[in-house]
Amino acid sequence: MPATRLDGKQIALEIRGEVARDVQQYVAAGHAPPKLAAVLVGEDPASQVYVRNKERACAKAGIASRLDRMPATTTPDELLERIDSLNQDESVNGILVQLPLPAAPAGQPALDERTVLDAVDPIKDVDAFSPINVGLLMQGRPRFLPCTPHGIVQMLHRSKIETAGKHVVVVGRSEIVGKPMAMMLAQKDGSCGPETANATVTLAHSRTGNLAEVCRSADILIAAVGRPEMIRGDMIRPGAVVVDVGINRVGDRLVGDVAFAEAEQVAAAITPVPGGVGPLTIAMLLHNTLLAAKLQAGDCSIG
Ligand SMILES: NC(=O)c1ccc[n+]([C@@H]2O[C@H](COP(=O)([O-])OP(=O)(O)OC[C@H]3O[C@@H](n4cnc5c(N)ncnc54)[C@H](OP(=O)(O)O)[C@@H]3O)[C@@H](O)[C@H]2O)c1
Missing domain, CATH: 3.40.50.10860 (Leucine Dehydrogenase, chain A, domain 1)
Incomplete structure (x- = not known):
C-alpha cells in the first residue's frame, strides 16, 4: 500500500489560521x-x-x-x-x-x-539564527524556534506521529535545518513543540560511513541535503516516516531529496515536494513574528 502523504499545505493553513486569530486578539487588546x-x-x-x-x-x-x-x-x-x-x-x-x-x-x-x-x-530574530537563540534552543529553553525544523515538528505532532523513543535519522547538518532539527527532536521534554521530543537522533552528513545502512535504521528519516532524489527506496525501512526537506529544481520540475515514487512504496508516511515541508516554513515565520511582537510588548516571557 502506498504511503500516506503528509499534507504540509493543509497543516500550514491550519497554523496560519491559528496565527491570524491570535493576531486579531492581540490587536483587539490595543x-x-x-x-x-x-x-x-x-x-x-x-x-x-x-x-x-x-x-x-x-x-x-x-x-x-x-x-x-x-x-x-x-x-x-x-x-x-x-x-x-x-x-x-x-x-x-x-x-x-x-x-x-x-x-x-x-x-x-x-x-x-x-x-x-x-x-x-x-529579540527580533524571527529566523532564530542568532547565537543567542541557537544557544537557548541548545539549552532546551528556546525563544524562537527556526522555522523549517519547527514546521516539521508541528507536522509530526499534528499528524499524530510520535517521536519519543524513536530513532530519527537527519541527513544534512546545516545551521538552518539539520542541526536545529536534530537538537529539537533530542530535547528531553516538550520545550520545542508539544510532545515532540525524546527521540534518539543520528545526524548524518557527507562524511557519514554507509549512509544507506544508517538511513535504513531510521523510524523517521528526515532528508535536508539539497541533492535531487539521492535517498532511494532501498535506503528506507519498510513502515518508516519520511520527511523530505529538499527543494531542487530539475529542468522545470521541483523535486525533493527523496526519490518519491520509490519511497512511497516502502514508507508508511511521506511528505511530497512541493506541498510538504515548504508551506510550513512560512507558517512558522508568521508564528515567530507574532511571538516577537508579544515578547517586545511584554505579553509573554520565554527564555
Ligand atoms: N522546505 C523548506 O522550507 C526548506 C528550507 C531550507 C532548505 N530547504 C532545502 O533543503 C535542502 C537542504 O538545505 P540546507 O540549507 O539545509 O543545505 P546545506 O546548507 O547545503 O547543507 C547540506 C547538507 O547535506 C549534506 N550532504 C551533502 N551531500 C551529501 C551526501 N552525498 N550524503 C550525505 N549528506 C550530504 C552536507 O554535508 P556536509 O556538512 O558534510 O557538507 C550538509 O550538511 C535544500 O534543497 C534546500 O533548498 C528547504
Missing part, C-alpha cells in the same frame, strides 16, 4: 499589528519569489510587513547600518535577511552571512 521587515539584497529571482510569498502570507494573517530592497552593490557597512536602523525601529517586531546574500562586485568586500545575521537584534 496593540499595533505585528510587523515583519524583510531585507532583500540583490536580484536573485528565487529570493524575490520567497520574499513576495512571505509578504502575502503576512497580509493574510493581519501582520504588517515592509520590504527593504538593497542593490547587489550594497557594502557590508551599508547593510549593517540598515539592520541597525531596523533594530532601533520600535515599529518593527521581526527582521529577516533573505539568504543567500549576493557575491560582492569586484574590488568590494564580501557580505559575510554570519556577520550580517549576528547583527540582527536577538
Whole structure:
C-alpha cells in the first residue's frame, strides 16, 4: 500500500489560521499589528519569489510587513547600518535577511552571512539564527524556534506521529535545518513543540560511513541535503516516516531529496515536494513574528 502523504499545505493553513486569530486578539487588546521587515539584497529571482510569498502570507494573517530592497552593490557597512536602523525601529517586531546574500562586485568586500545575521537584534530574530537563540534552543529553553525544523515538528505532532523513543535519522547538518532539527527532536521534554521530543537522533552528513545502512535504521528519516532524489527506496525501512526537506529544481520540475515514487512504496508516511515541508516554513515565520511582537510588548516571557 502506498504511503500516506503528509499534507504540509493543509497543516500550514491550519497554523496560519491559528496565527491570524491570535493576531486579531492581540490587536483587539490595543496593540499595533505585528510587523515583519524583510531585507532583500540583490536580484536573485528565487529570493524575490520567497520574499513576495512571505509578504502575502503576512497580509493574510493581519501582520504588517515592509520590504527593504538593497542593490547587489550594497557594502557590508551599508547593510549593517540598515539592520541597525531596523533594530532601533520600535515599529518593527521581526527582521529577516533573505539568504543567500549576493557575491560582492569586484574590488568590494564580501557580505559575510554570519556577520550580517549576528547583527540582527536577538529579540527580533524571527529566523532564530542568532547565537543567542541557537544557544537557548541548545539549552532546551528556546525563544524562537527556526522555522523549517519547527514546521516539521508541528507536522509530526499534528499528524499524530510520535517521536519519543524513536530513532530519527537527519541527513544534512546545516545551521538552518539539520542541526536545529536534530537538537529539537533530542530535547528531553516538550520545550520545542508539544510532545515532540525524546527521540534518539543520528545526524548524518557527507562524511557519514554507509549512509544507506544508517538511513535504513531510521523510524523517521528526515532528508535536508539539497541533492535531487539521492535517498532511494532501498535506503528506507519498510513502515518508516519520511520527511523530505529538499527543494531542487530539475529542468522545470521541483523535486525533493527523496526519490518519491520509490519511497512511497516502502514508507508508511511521506511528505511530497512541493506541498510538504515548504508551506510550513512560512507558517512558522508568521508564528515567530507574532511571538516577537508579544515578547517586545511584554505579553509573554520565554527564555
Ligand atoms: N522546505 C523548506 O522550507 C526548506 C528550507 C531550507 C532548505 N530547504 C532545502 O533543503 C535542502 C537542504 O538545505 P540546507 O540549507 O539545509 O543545505 P546545506 O546548507 O547545503 O547543507 C547540506 C547538507 O547535506 C549534506 N550532504 C551533502 N551531500 C551529501 C551526501 N552525498 N550524503 C550525505 N549528506 C550530504 C552536507 O554535508 P556536509 O556538512 O558534510 O557538507 C550538509 O550538511 C535544500 O534543497 C534546500 O533548498 C528547504
